[in-house]
Amino acid sequence: MSQFEKSKNTDHGKYRLIFLLRDAGEGGAERSSLRLANALARRGHEARVFFLKAEGPMLSGVDNKIEIVDLKGSFFNFFSSLRARRADFLLPVYTSMRALMAKRFMRSPEIAGMKVILSQRNMFTMDRGPIQTRLKFLRCSLLYPYASAVVCISRGVADEMKTLGLTEPRKIRVIYNPVLNDDLSAQIDAPPDHPWFAAGEPPVLLGVGRLGDQKDFASLIWAFALLAPKNPDLRLMILGEGKERGRLESLLREMKLTERASLPGYAPNPYPYMKHAALFVLTSRFEGFGNVVAEALACGCNVVSTDCKSGPAEILDGGKYGRLAKVGDEHDIARAIEEALADPIDANLLRERAAFFSEERAVNEYERLFDELRG
Numbered sequence: 001m002s003q004f005e006k007s008k009n010t011d012h013g014k015y016r017l018i019f020l021l022r023d024a025g026e027g028g029a030e031r032s033s034l035r036l037a038n039a040l041a042r043r044g045h046e047a048r049v050f051f052l053k054a055e056g057p058m059l060s061g062v063d064n065k066i067e068i069v070d071l072k073g074s075f076f077n078f079f080s081s082l083r084a085r086r087a088d089f090l091l092p093v094y095t096s097m098r099a100l101m102a103k104r105f106m107r108s109p110e111i112a113g114m115k116v117i118l119s120q121r122n123m124f125t126m127d128r129g130p131i132q133t134r135l136k137f138l139r140c141s142l143l144y145p146y147a148s149a150v151v152c153i154s155r156g157v158a159d160e161m162k163t164l165g166l167t168e169p170r171k172i173r174v175i176y177n178p179v180l181n182d183d184l185s186a187q188i189d190a191p192p193d194h195p196w197f198a199a200g201e202p203p204v205l206l207g208v209g210r211l212g213d214q215k216d217f218a219s220l221i222w223a224f225a226l227l228a229p230k231n232p233d234l235r236l237m238i239l240g241e242g243k244e245r246g247r248l249e250s251l252l253r254e255m256k257l258t259e260r261a262s263l264p265g266y267a268p269n270p271y272p273y274m275k276h277a278a279l280f281v282l283t284s285r286f287e288g289f290g291n292v293v294a295e296a297l298a299c300g301c302n303v304v305s306t307d308c309k310s311g312p313a314e315i316l317d318g319g320k321y322g323r324l325a326k327v328g329d330e331h332d333i334a335r336a337i338e339e340a341l342a343d344p345i346d347a348n349l350l351r352e353r354a355a356f357f358s359e360e361r362a363v364n365e366y367e368r369l370f371d372e373l374r375g
Contacts, residue, residue, distance in 0.1 A: 020093065034049070153176060
């Protein structure tokens with residue numbers, strides 16, 4: 001029996017599920033959604049994944065029990081594929097408007113009984129100007145009533161949704177992302193593919209994520225620059241790709257840190273790096289949940305995170321399982337890093353906390369939601 005499936009509940013109904021994703025890219029939303037789809041398929045549900053474009057590094061990780069449908073970016077392909085495959089539940093991820101438009105405007109018996117479960121993965125009001133936020137609010141206020149449930153991936157996201165009033169509070173659920181499973185445990189034990197993590201090498205600060213505005217890796221580099229003179233052996237590595245690469249590389253050159261910092265790109269398996277890093281650092285301006293924080297804990301790696309809205313502080317239980325720092329404040333981030341390096345939390349305690357965010361727990365909660373919605 002699987003280590004993380006000891007209390008599997010087999011009394012639930014079996015359902016036809018369609019996940020609707022943009023692609024199989026390297027983001028945390030794609031990773032956690034495909035992890036959930038795989039787990040539900042293994043539980044005996046008939047699962048399919050519709051991709052707007054069936055491309056990306058995580059495509060090969062889709063379970064062979066799951067049918068993959070490439071919509072090739074076409075609304076017509078999406079609508080016709082929905083008609084051809086009766087589903088009990090449609091679960092869109094960053095594709096909510098398409099899913100709700102299908103539910104609202106497609107007048108066919110194949111669609112009429114299908115229930116849409118939205119996945120609210122981030123703070124609604126973050127990273128948008130006032131005009132963009134208002135336009136999105138208007139779109140959502142017209143279509144969100146057609147959702148049967150809205151699953152928020154943290155309490156902070158759920159609280160904001162209730163405040164906005166886009167849907168009835170009874171439809172809002174909090175289900176944390178599935179993070180810990182047997183596959184991840186096996187990946188953790190692989191050797192890291194970088195000489196900096198060999199035995200006897202100096203300590204490494206590690207960041208992981210898309211190189212974009214949200215992750216604010218510039219603040220991590222500034223914090224590292226503050227620490228570098230007092231810690232001549234300390235190194236910095238940031239795994240990921242994105243539009244900010246050029247800016248971050250220029251920043252490292254300006255600070256003369258290129259010999260002590262590395263941006264090696266996207267790593268399909270970042271967990272051995274987390275296991276062997278001295279510290280994992282998240283400097284995001286905002287998050288919905290922050291998968292990488294829970295993943296770092298699962299690797300037994302100490303964590304420093306900005307106290308951003310909304311997930312990391314929940315994962316770290318307000319600082320009990322890692323240090324929190326102010327968003328965009330390199331001095332406070334450097335302070336938290338120094339404290340974490342000087343007084344690390346026991347790795348076994350971190351792993352125990354990570355177990356709370358297990359795949360089994362998430363799947364059980366989704367199955368309970370399915371049963372409730374089908375009545």
